[in-house]
Structures are given as structure tokens and as C-alpha cells.
Amino acid sequence: MKGYGQFCAIAQAAEVLTERWTPLVIRELALTGSRRFNDIQRGVPLMSSSLLSKRLRQLEQAGIVERRQRSDGKGSEYHLTPAGEELGPVFAQIGIWSERWLRRPIFEEMPDTGLLMWWVRTTVKTDALPTGRMVIHFRFRGAAAKLSNFWLVLPEADLCLSDPGFGVDITVRSDPKTLTAVWMGDLALAVALSNRDIELEGHRDLVRSFPKWFGLHPLFASVDHPSSRPRVTA
Amino acid sequence: MKGYGQFCAIAQAAEVLTERWTPLVIRELALTGSRRFNDIQRGVPLMSSSLLSKRLRQLEQAGIVERRQRSDGKGSEYHLTPAGEELGPVFAQIGIWSERWLRRPIFEEMPDTGLLMWWVRTTVKTDALPTGRMVIHFRFRGAAAKLSNFWLVLPEADLCLSDPGFGVDITVRSDPKTLTAVWMGDLALAVALSNRDIELEGHRDLVRSFPKWFGLHPLFASVDHPSSRPRVTA
């Protein structure tokens, strides 16, 4: 049997929204704002292309996603329909609930720095930086070689895996757990800096203003945790 | 691989909330208010006991459900923890979204009258009825024999599959689709009554006040549908 065989609205929503990976695909579309196939896939790197393709077709079928042929020839863009747009607040609420009650603090397993960078890319506050091009070099201690160095080029928000060659304005050095914990709000930035778990090197002004322009997770970092389940700030 | 391997709050919520049947179990606990194993199962009649048992243990493990030994000997009660309580609004929002954009009108497949009655049981407005015991007999045309007759005893809200023997105050006769459609808000009660798709027989006052005391779905029947997807009131 495929669905649930119930006329209840929640049951029918579950048939569409709860298949494997589907919630994360919707997150990419509704909360991160990705539109291209490969951009979506960067947000769900462990998902195979074939399954992503299938899920996008299913979401199209369900009236949540609309596929548009791109004008410049190859490939498509995946846009949310009005129904899909209204899923944004729904998934935000799920995330907030999870942040309050469920989410494991990141100190246990090594987080994926590629994923972290892919999201950080969108949360750096460009308008708190000097105008003009800016290159931020992130170095992760103890990560796999391919996941140790990232260059973020602003204001384009281009994320590179090799030095783009424009020169580096500031280097941020950390281990994967610490920077992820800070970005998710599990660890106070001031603590990480004073412990030298995050080290900054570059123009004096950029270093000093780091807390201003390095944005945390816009939705979850400020979520209020219940006193029975405080944030771990170890 | 079991989970999603991401530190994202939504991904971790999905690991817990989106396994098969789990959303419906949460609906029973958070929105319908069932506490006993068999009551929960009446809300998800196609789910096997063994799987329900397993899911309840998983939800306990996740900190959403708390199992309490009943004082009167046999069995347990399943209560929501504070985390579980806060899922109520989340699932209500999912249901409202689904009602607006997704839910198929019930006219296609034969709805389960047992399920309908199990929910109607809780939405009849007892305080709009005369005080004292009241027996409502529901008769469904064209349903399977075991799903054709129900007696609802108020104010206890006991649902019986055979005549409890107190006498019947009012009989409601309909086909499964019509009564379900009315209860879900897909079909106006006045229309169904004037078409004689719902027939009432009993005390004159009870018949006349039927629209007052027969409550519709408290959350979904009044949801506003977008003009691009109006309610079918056929």
C-alpha cells in the first residue's frame, strides 16, 4: 500500500511531504532559495542525482514546484508555486521546534564543512563590509583535504574550492565543530574567539568587525531553548 | 544509511517525524487527544499493532511521548511531553496548508465510516443538546455491513457498533461520502439536507437543531481555500 487511505488533511500532506529527502529538498527551495538543480544538490550532497530528479518531478506533480526552462539554453529552474511558497513558514516552524527540543548539538560528529560554507555564503552580511570585492579565506583544521579550504568572494557570494587569485582580505581559521557551533548558535562567538578556537588574520578593521559581518543562522541561532534543555555552550 | 547526516534542525526533525505512520500517530496524540493504545489505533486503523508499538517507543526515545503505567492495572497511557505538546500547532499548520492546497475532495474514494465516526464522536456539540442521555443512530447507505451502523451515546461520547438499547433519539441517514464531505467542509450541510442526501428522523427539535449540534471538523472545515483551488461543493 502506498498512501494512508485517509481523507484527513494531515495524512494527505504526509503522503507528499515525508518521503525520504523530500523535506530537505523543500528546505532548499523554500528557505535557502536555491533554484538550479546543482545548487539544490549542494544543499543535500548525500542525495543521488537520480533521486533528486525523481523528487522534483513528484513535487511538480503535487503542485508545489514549477519547472521552468531556462532562457539561456541548457537546464531548468525550479520555482515554488504559491502552494510551495506557503510551505516556507511551515518548515520554518518545524525547524524552530526542532531547534528548541530536538536538535543534537554539533559537538558529537564532524560536521560537513562544505555544507556549512554553502549556507554561510548566504548569511554573511555584505552591507556590513566595505564596498568592493572582498575575499574571505576559511581554513578548517582537521577536515579532509578537499574540505579544508574555502574562499568566499563577495559581494557575488561565490564559493570557491581554490584560491581565486584576487588576494585574501581576511583568513578565518577554525576547526569544523567550532565554527559550525557558533553559526548554529550553540557556542558564543566571543567565547570561541577568546579561546582562540577561531583565529582571524587580516586587515585590522575586518578582524575587529568580524562579529558584525559574520552572520549566524538567521532562523535557528536565536531560537529560545527551554530551560529543561539549555544550549550546550561547552 | 539511516539519517541524513546533517546538522540542520529541519533535517534532524525529519529523521524523527517523517517515518511511515509517525505523522498520523502524532496527530492522534496532539490533535485528537487519544491516550490509550487502542484509541490511537482506532485513528490509524490500517496500521499494524506491532508497528504502532514500535513507533510509540521511537517517539518516547525522541522525547516526544511519555509512557505512564496506568494505575488501574493493565496497560499504559501515552502522554505528550512538553516537546510533544508544542508539535500540536506545528501539525495544525501542516494540516491547514494541506487543506488549502493539497487535500483531495472526498468524492473519489469511499471514506472509512469507522474513522469518520471516531472523529465525529469528539466534535458533536454536547452543550447544544438537551441535558441527559442522548443516542444518535448513524446509518450509512452502501457501506460494508460492519461499517453501516453506529450509535453515538452522549454525553459520554461512547461509540457503539450495536444498539446499546437505550432507545434512539435521532437517526441520521446518509451515504459515506456525503456525510464526510459535509464534516470536512467540502459540501454545505444545507445543500445535503435539501437534496435529501442526509435524512434525519427523530424528535422534531433535534432534527431542527441538527446544524447547531452536529459540529464540523474544528480545524479544517473552515479553512480558506485560494480562489485558484476552490472547494468542490458538487
Add this chain to the structure above:
DNA sequence: CTGTATCCGGATCGATACTG
């Protein structure tokens, strides 16, 4: 009544290879 253990079939997913 209130669940729980086990076992087997089949859907589903992940890997791989491949095309416009």
C-alpha cells in the same frame, strides 16, 4: 485487553553508467 517478537516479500533507495 495491551501490546511484542519474528519472519518474509517487495518497494525503495543508492550506485553506476550513460545521454543531450
Add this chain to the structure above:
DNA sequence: CAGTATCGATCCGGATACAG
């Protein structure tokens, strides 16, 4: 680059039987 086809292993869930 942007997907799609195929195929086999895995895991999940449904049925059945059974225990407290």
C-alpha cells in the same frame, strides 16, 4: 552541465503468532 535509465541490495513494514 543537467539530468535520466537501469539494476541489485537493503531495509522496512505487514502479517502472523504469541506473551503478560
